[in-house]
Amino acid sequence: MSLLSVKGLDVAFGGVPVLHGIDLDVEAGSLIAVVGANGAGKTTLLRAISRLAPARTGSISFDGHDIGHLPPYAVARRGLVHVPQGRQIVPGLSVEQNLLVGASNLEGMDSATLDDLLAAEYARFPVLAERRHIPGEALSGGEQQMLAVSRALMMRPRLLILDEPSLGLAPQIVRSIHGTLRQLTSEGMAVLLVEQVAFAALRISDRGYVIQNGRIAMSGAPDQLLQDPALVSHYLG
Numbered sequence: 001m002s003l004l005s006v007k008g009l010d011v012a013f014g015g016v017p018v019l020h021g022i023d024l025d026v027e028a029g030s031l032i033a034v035v036g037a038n039g040a041g042k043t044t045l046l047r048a049i050s051r052l053a054p055a056r057t058g059s060i061s062f063d064g065h066d067i068g069h070l071p072p073y074a075v076a077r078r079g080l081v082h083v084p085q086g087r088q089i090v091p092g093l094s095v096e097q098n099l100l101v102g103a104s105n106l107e108g109m110d111s112a113t114l115d116d117l118l119a120a121e122y123a124r125f126p127v128l129a130e131r132r133h134i135p136g137e138a139l140s141g142g143e144q145q146m147l148a149v150s151r152a153l154m155m156r157p158r159l160l161i162l163d164e165p166s167l168g169l170a171p172q173i174v175r176s177i178h179g180t181l182r183q184l185t186s187e188g189m190a191v192l193l194v195e196q197v198a199f200a201a202l203r204i205s206d207r208g209y210v211i212q213n214g215r216i217a218m219s220g221a222p223d224q225l226l227q228d229p230a231l232v233s234h235y236l237g
């Protein structure tokens, strides 16, 4: 059984359809990539999954439960945590305060657990430890993306969904962030990764989906997709 299962998802804004009949599955411990051009509907898909955007029809189930009617905070509490496009670091808060912002509101979270979670994130990204007292917005782009990932991991997700974490970052930093995602899946977490940079994302994934004009145009094994002439011409053409 899939950890996340989306079936027949339609989303429209003000009557204008944006997503059409999306079917998508994420198995526990897997890294699934969704790639597509500017405006294809990637952000809308992730926002619908984490309940930030309303679905018109279709079903979204997570860990065997229908989450299609839950508010976003309840989805996050169940372990489906969204790293938004553009990172959304809270201005005026330090790196450490940014890390604590989501997790400290979780039920049953005590200060000893928060300390352990912080220590784990500082070990994962030592630069965040060095800079823990400076404002989050003063970090470089790559460091801000690390902070956004760590902030989400503080909520102990079972499924982490990320919207274009590589946007605007140097290839070396993209490789490091993608490497972190692979590491997380080897520890049992599932990852749904949305990227415009199709090749880098597909190369590290277990399965990929290509979204075009709000529809899944292709899906399958990364090797197969990377050899598909239509995909290659679309992205390299």
Ligand SMILES: Nc1ncnc2c1ncn2[C@@H]1O[C@H](COP(=O)(O)OP(=O)(O)OP(=O)(O)O)[C@@H](O)[C@H]1O
Pocket: 013, 014, 018, 036, 037, 038, 039, 040, 041, 042, 043, 044, 045, 085, 196
């Ligand atoms: N809140 C909204 N209201 C109206 N239209 C929207 C809204 N959000 C997105 N859209 C439209 O939906 C379509 C898909 O947008 P979306 O942001 O999901 O694409 P994307 O694949 O994430 O693009 P990008 O790679 O640029 O982030 C676009 O035509 C966009 O203009």
Ligand SMILES: [Mg+2]
Pocket: 042, 043, 044, 085, 163, 164
């Ligand atoms: Mg987007």
